[in-house]
Structures are given as C-alpha cells and as structure tokens.
Amino acid sequence: MSATEATRARPSWWRRxxxxxxxxxxLFLAPSVVVFGAFFFYPIGRIVYLGFxxxxxTRTRQRWVGTEQYVEVLTGDEFREGLSITVRYVLYTxxxxxxxxxxxxxxxxxxxxxxxxxxxxxxxxxxxxVAVASIVWLVLINPTVGYLEVDWxxxxxxALFGVALSSIWQNLGLTFIIVLAGLQAIPEEINxxxxxxxxxxxxxxxxxxxxxxxxxxxxxxxxxxVFAFQAFAQIDILTNGGPAGSTETLVFKIFQQxxxxxxxxGSVMAVGLFVITFLVALGQFLLLExxxxxxxxxx
Amino acid sequence: xxxxxxxxxxxxxxxxxxxxxxPAARTPSARPGSRARLAKQVGWYLTLTLLSxxxxxxxxxILVRALSQPIAYLTAGxxxxxxxxxxxxxxxxxxxxxxxxxxxxxxxxxxIIATAQVVTSVLAAYAFAFLRFPFRRLAFxxxxxxxMLPIEVTLIANVETIRTLGWFNSFQGLTAPFLAAAFGTFxxxxxxxxxxxxxxxxxxxxxxxHLGFLxxxxxxxxRPIIASFTVISFLSAWNQYLWPRxxxxxxxxxTIQIALPKFASxxxxxxxxxxxxxxxxxxxxxxxxxxxxxxxxxxxxxxxxKG
Numbered sequence: 001m002s003a004t005e006a007t008r009a010r011p012s013w014w015r016r017x018x019x020x021x022x023x024x025x026x027l028f029l030a031p032s033v034v035v036f037g038a039f040f041f042y043p044i045g046r047i048v049y050l051g052f053x054x055x056x057x058t059r060t061r062q063r064w065v066g067t068e069q070y071v072e073v074l075t076g077d078e079f080r081e082g083l084s085i086t087v088r089y090v091l092y093t094x095x096x097x098x099x100x101x102x103x104x105x106x107x108x109x110x111x112x113x114x115x116x117x118x119x120x121x122x123x124x125x126x127x128x129x130v131a132v133a134s135i136v137w138l139v140l141i142n143p144t145v146g147y148l149e150v151d152w153x154x155x156x157x158x159a160l161f162g163v164a165l166s167s168i169w170q171n172l173g174l175t176f177i178i179v180l181a182g183l184q185a186i187p188e189e190i191n192x193x194x195x196x197x198x199x200x201x202x203x204x205x206x207x208x209x210x211x212x213x214x215x216x217x218x219x220x221x222x223x224x225x226v227f228a229f230q231a232f233a234q235i236d237i238l239t240n241g242g243p244a245g246s247t248e249t250l251v252f253k254i255f256q257q258x259x260x261x262x263x264x265x266g267s268v269m270a271v272g273l274f275v276i277t278f279l280v281a282l283g284q285f286l287l288l289e290x291x292x293x294x295x296x297x298x299x
Numbered sequence: 300x301x302x303x304x305x306x307x308x309x310x311x312x313x314x315x316x317x318x319x320x321x322p323a324a325r326t327p328s329a330r331p332g333s334r335a336r337l338a339k340q341v342g343w344y345l346t347l348t349l350l351s352x353x354x355x356x357x358x359x360x361i362l363v364r365a366l367s368q369p370i371a372y373l374t375a376g377x378x379x380x381x382x383x384x385x386x387x388x389x390x391x392x393x394x395x396x397x398x399x400x401x402x403x404x405x406x407x408x409x410x411i412i413a414t415a416q417v418v419t420s421v422l423a424a425y426a427f428a429f430l431r432f433p434f435r436r437l438a439f440x441x442x443x444x445x446x447m448l449p450i451e452v453t454l455i456a457n458v459e460t461i462r463t464l465g466w467f468n469s470f471q472g473l474t475a476p477f478l479a480a481a482f483g484t485f486x487x488x489x490x491x492x493x494x495x496x497x498x499x500x501x502x503x504x505x506x507x508x509h510l511g512f513l514x515x516x517x518x519x520x521x522r523p524i525i526a527s528f529t530v531i532s533f534l535s536a537w538n539q540y541l542w543p544r545x546x547x548x549x550x551x552x553x554t555i556q557i558a559l560p561k562f563a564s565x566x567x568x569x570x571x572x573x574x575x576x577x578x579x580x581x582x583x584x585x586x587x588x589x590x591x592x593x594x595x596x597x598x599x600x601x602x603x604x605k606g
Contacts, residue, residue: 018431024509025432028422032442035419035479040445043456050455104354107346120592121351124358126599127585129538131556135563135577136357139364169357174599181600230449233540237560251451251541258455258545266455274452281447 044274050267062264073268082250082269083276085160089249090228092164093171097224098217100168101175106205108176109183119180126173130233137166138238153239156246163238163247167231175220182216183209222284229277365389365574372571385571392575396562401555402580405537408473408554412536415474417529420483425513427484428491445481450542458545468552473543477536483528486601490521527598530591537584555580 053062054069073079104122108115128136141152141162152162186209194204232251235241241248241256248256250273257266359379364372366384375382392398426432427439450457457476466472494517502512518525543554553561559580563573588595 021430021509022432025426025430025435028426028430029438031415031419032423032479032484035476036442036445036481038460039457039476040448040453041441043453043460044448046456046459047453104350107343107350110343112340112343112347115347118347118351120589122354123592123596124585124588125354126534126595127588128581129556129584130540131538131559132577132581135559135574136361138563139361139574140357169354172354177596177599181596226449230451232451233544233556236540236544254451254454255541255545258458263455263459270452270455274448277449277452278447 047267047270047274050263051271053264055262055264065264069264070268070271073265074272078253079250079269079272081245082248082253083272085247086229086249086251088160089164089167089231090225092161093167093228093231094221094224096164096168097171097175098220100172101179101220102213102217104172104176105179105183106209109180122176123173125170126177128170128173130167130170131237133166133170134234134237137162137169137234141165154243156244159239159243160247163231163234166234166238167228171224171227175224178220178223179213179216182213185216186212218287222280222287225280226277229273229280361574361577365392365571365578367571369568369571388571388575389579392562392572392579395569395572396558396576398555398558398576398579400551401553401558404473404552405555407470408539408543409533409536411470411474412477413529413532415478416480416483416532417525419479420487420528421513421518421525423479423484424487424491425509425517427488429509429512429517442481442484446485450476454541454545461546467546468549472546473552473554476542477539480528480532483532486524486528486598487521490524491517494520523594523597526591527594527601530587530594531598534584534587534595 051070052064052066054065055062108118108122125133141148141150150158150162152158190208190212191204194208199207230251231249232255235247235249235252236255239247241252250269254266254269254273257263257269363379363381365388366381366386368383368385372382423442427435427442461467461472461475464471466475498516498520499512502516507515538556539554540556543557547553547557550558559573559577562576563570565573
C-alpha cells in the first residue's frame with residue numbers, strides 16, 4: 001500500500017477520515033491481538049528461551065546450559081522415540097480413516113427415500129468428544145472388562161493400534177461429512193457423460209470420481225495428520241503412555257515433562273514439535289496452492 | 300446437507316431435458332424393468348443398514364454396559380445385549396459423579412469461549428474487510444499464522460503464564476487462551492468480503508457509519524456464516540481436554556471431559572455409572588448435531604478445525 005503517497009495528494013478531511021479508520025481498526029483488532037500476543041506469540045519466544053535452561057533434580061532451581069540441551073534432547077532417544085510413535089500413529093489413523101470415510105460417503109451419496117437418516121447416523125461420531133470416544137473404546141477393547149477379549153492395550157506391540165482404533169472411529173463422522181460434500185460438488189454432467197460412455201461404476205469411480213475428489217482428500221489428509229499429531233486425550237485415558245512407554249507420542253511426552261517440572265527439556269521438545277508442524281503446514285500450503293491452480297481451470 | 304447427486308445410477312438421475320433420445324442413452328442396468336431397479340434399491344438399503352450397524356456398534360455397546368448390572372453382565376459372559384438392566388443408572392451417575400457441577404463448569408467455559416470468539420472474530424474480521432490501516436496484510440498474516448500453532452506447542456509456556464497470573468482452577472484460566480480465533484476471523488471476513496458494494500453504498504446514503512453498517516448490515520447479512528462458526532466454536536470448546544487437564548488441579552473445577560475418565564476408572568465395580576456419565580456428556584453435542592446440522596456441516600466443510 002502506498003499510503004503515504006496517496007495521503008499527501010488528498011484533502012485534509014480525507015486524511016482525518018483515514019486516521020479515524022485506523023483508530024477504529026486498532027480498537028476492533030485489540031482484543032484478538034492481546035489474546036494472540038499473550039497466548040500464541042509470547043509463548044513461542046518463551047519456550048525457545050526456556051530451552052536454554054535445565055532444572056535440577058528437585059525441580060527447584062534452574063541453570064543456564066545454552067544450546068547444550070537443544071542438541072542433547074533433539075538428538076536423543078526420547079525425542080526420536082516420541083516422533084516415531086507419533087508418525088506411526090499418523091500411519092495407523094490417516095489412511096484407514098480416509099478409506100472408511102470415502103466408503104461411507106460413496107455408499108450414502110445416492111437418491112433414496114430416507115437417505116438423510118443414514119447421513120445422520122454416519123455423521124454421528126462428530127458428536128463424541130475424544131474423552132467420550134476413548135471411554136466407548138475402553139468398553140470394547142479393555143483387557144479385563146472389554147467386549148472383545150483382546151489384550152491390546154497391555155501389549156506394547158499393539159497398544160498404539162488399539163488407541164488408534166478409537167481415533168479412526170471418532171474421525172469417521174468428520175471424514176464422512178467432508179467427503180460427501182466433495183462428492184456432491186462434482187457436477188452431475190460429468191458422471192452422466194461417463195455413464196453414457198458405457199463405463200462401469202467401478203471404473204468410473206477410479207477414473208472420474210476419485211480424481212475429481214482429490215482436492216478434498218488432500219485437505220482431509222492434512223486435517224487428519226494434524227489430529228494425529230495432536231492426539232493426547234485418547235492416550236491419557238486408554239494407556240497413559242504405556243505399556244513400557246509404547247504409546248508416548250511427542251505431545252504426551254511434552255505434557256509429562258510439564259507435569260514433572262522438567263520445563264527446559266519439555267520446551268526443547270515443544271520447539272521440535274513446532275518446527276515439525278511448521279514444515280507440515282508449509283507442505284500443506286504448497287499442496288493447496290497447486291490445488292488452487294488446477295481448481296481454477298475448472299471454474 | 301444439499302440434495303445428494305446420484306453416484307452410479309442413471310435410473311434415478313433426472314434426464315436432461317433437450318438431450319433428446321433418452322432410451323439410447325440408457326445403460327443395460329437402467330432398463331425400465333422396475334423389478335431390477337427395486338432389487339438394486341433393496342441392495343443399497345441393506346448395505347447402508349449394515350454400515351450403520353457397524354458405525355453404531357460401539358455406541359450400542361456402551362449403552363448395553365451402562366444399563367447392565369456390572370457383575371451380572373460379566374458373569375453372563377459379556378453378551379451384546381443388556382443384562383438385568385437398571386434404568387435408574389443415569390440419575391445415579393448424575394448424583395454420584397457430581398455431574399451437574401461438571402456440566403455447569405463445562406457449560407460456563409463453553410459459553411464464555413464461544414461468545415468471546417464470535418465477538419472478537421466479528422470485530423477483527425470487520426477491520427480486515429472494511430477498514431484501511433497500515434500493515435493490514437502483515438497483521439492478517441500474523442493472525443493466520445496462529446492457525447498453524449497447536450496449543451500443544453505452547454502448552455508449557457501458557458501453563459506458566461496462567462500460574463503466574465494465579466488463574467489455576469478458574470474460568471479465567473480455562474478460557475483466556477481461547478478468547479480469540481483466527482479461524483473465525485478468516486471465515487467471517489470471507490463472508491464480509493462477499494457483501495455487494497451496492498449494500499455498502501446504500502448504507503452510507505442512509506447515514507450509517509462503520510458501527511451502524513456493522514450492526515445493521517454486515518452482521519445480519521452474514522448470519523449463516525456466523526452461526527456456523529458459533530456451532531464449531533461451541534463444539535471445540537466443549538470437547539477441550541489437554542488444556543483443562545493441565546491447569547485444573549482441584550477436582551471441584553473438573554470439566555465434564557476431565558471428570559469422565561476419572562469417574563469411569565474410579566468405579567471399577569460400578570463401571571456402568573462411568574459409561575452412563577459418558578452418554579450424558581455426549582448428549583448436548585448430539586442435540587447440536589440434530590438441531591443445527593446444517594450450520595455444523597457448513598462450518599466443518601468450510602475448513603475443519605480441531606475439536
């Protein structure tokens with residue numbers, strides 16, 4: 001904006017009006033700016049700073065250790081372990097959630113009497129919170145009182161998968177809603193044209209529907225990945241990080257450090273998590289940018 | 300949800316008028332023979348019913364467990380149906396779990412957060428859409444940057460801030476970090492930008508200043524978008540877990556989401572009460588899903604947010 005240039009050429013009443021507008025804008029933005037400043041931007045600086053300090057055994061004192069702690073934590077086993085568990089959680093929940101969501105949406109995307117009832121049922125898991133979904137799955141897979149008599153949550157090799165089941169189920173509603181909206185946005189003529197060409201429904205799904213749906217699916221991959229990265233309640237409730245630390249994701253480890261008073265170490269992990277989520281967000285942005293390009297050709 | 304388009308069935312797809320010879324365009328499966336058509340419909344109903352049963356099975360099981368007398372249920376070999384159902388389990392869970400108190404805390408927190416988010420987002424969105432001020436683009440990018448920053452990253456520093464302010468175990472502590480929302484600002488700004496210039500001009504002719512225009516034109520015109528955001532905001536506040544878990548240290552301040560798992564694990568021989576409590580906790584959101592489905596779905600599809 002070449003504001004200064006423009007104002008010089010304008011009459012004084014205009015400049016006054018401009019100042020008033022800026023004043024009003026400041027007033028309107030102030031509440032948000034205060035909240036974001038105090039709880040988003042300041043804490044970023046704060047965790048970077050806290051990462052330079054180490055707490056003593058009893059967590060009563062801290063001393064400056066410089067970048068030493070950063071190197072130690074970010075190259076250490078704990079961080080690598082947390083990250084690899086987090087990535088595994090992404091791999092368990094994202095592809096499965098996507099496939100099941102598409103399945104439900106394709107099945108429910110047709111003109112039938114009473115189809116709205118099925119829509120509501122398939123969307124219903126959005127009504128559950130993570131806490132509720134976790135308790136629901138506790139009923140199903142708890143080793144002592146669960147319905148399926150499986151011991152997954154106490155088996156270090158399967159516990160994470162057990163936790164993932166609750167997330168997959170809980171995400172179904174959201175995935176269904178978004179895929180259905182994507183399917184309904186596909187122009188009907190395209191489907192008709194494919195049918196006139198004598199394409200079988202299966203072939204049409206893979207050669208027409210799926211490509212048209214790809215921007216929606218991409219968006220969902222991003223959303224579900226973010227969800228998986230943030231997973232906390234289901235782990236806290238179902239396994240509490242166990243057994244043998246096999247479900248301690250990065251976020252869970254950060255929470256534990258915070259609770260245990262190891263603020264320095266936890267802060268370094270949080271900085272690591274921040275860098276990773278930033279890269280994921282950047283990747284998302286680049287992909288969405290591309291999506292806008294081929295999207296605009298259609299419009 | 301808008302009218303579903305047919306996915307694979309030309310039979311029920313409306314034929315485009317003017318397309319001419321319709322019979323030639325039909326595939327074999329679409330033969331007028333209504334018996335084949337009926338069979339196909341029945342097939343879909345069966346498929347959809349089966350899928351519904353799978354999706355709802357976990358819900359059915361928690362209902363079964365809530366209603367069944369716990370010991371009798373275990374000795375009966377955990378069948379998928381209620382054993383010696385006790386219908387007063389919900390009222391007992393309510394009393395023993397102090398659910399009224401937990402629900403009130405959750406409701407208070409949710410109402411404060413949702414109201415504040417709507418107000419701050421409308422104001423900020425207005426500034427970004429209609430007011431000119433220096434560094435507008437930069438400020439907008441700063442707002443959007445917070446979308447990339449999950450609460451998990453800033454958790455340690457924010458808990459420290461709340462401790463310094465002495466806001467542990469309080470509504471201030473529960474709500475402070477969530478009183479503004481970049482997602483809401485973005486969504487409502489999009490709505491504001493869609494307001495036609497004619498409306499602006501007309502409002503100016505009527506002598507409306509910015510405040511008048513905001514209150515009498517901009518907000519009423521974008522009401523559907525604001526409603527969608529309100530529903531989303533309400534939902535994510537109600538379902539909050541990590542934050543309350545971090546700054547609530549006294550049980551008296553537990554929100555329903557925090558109290559649930561504790562309650563469910565405290566009463567191992569009264570598990571039914573914990574499960575009943577989980578069902579009660581899901582009801583308000585279920586009500587929203589049923590009554591505000593349109594708004595909820597518009598909000599979710601406008602760019603999903605984390606609950």
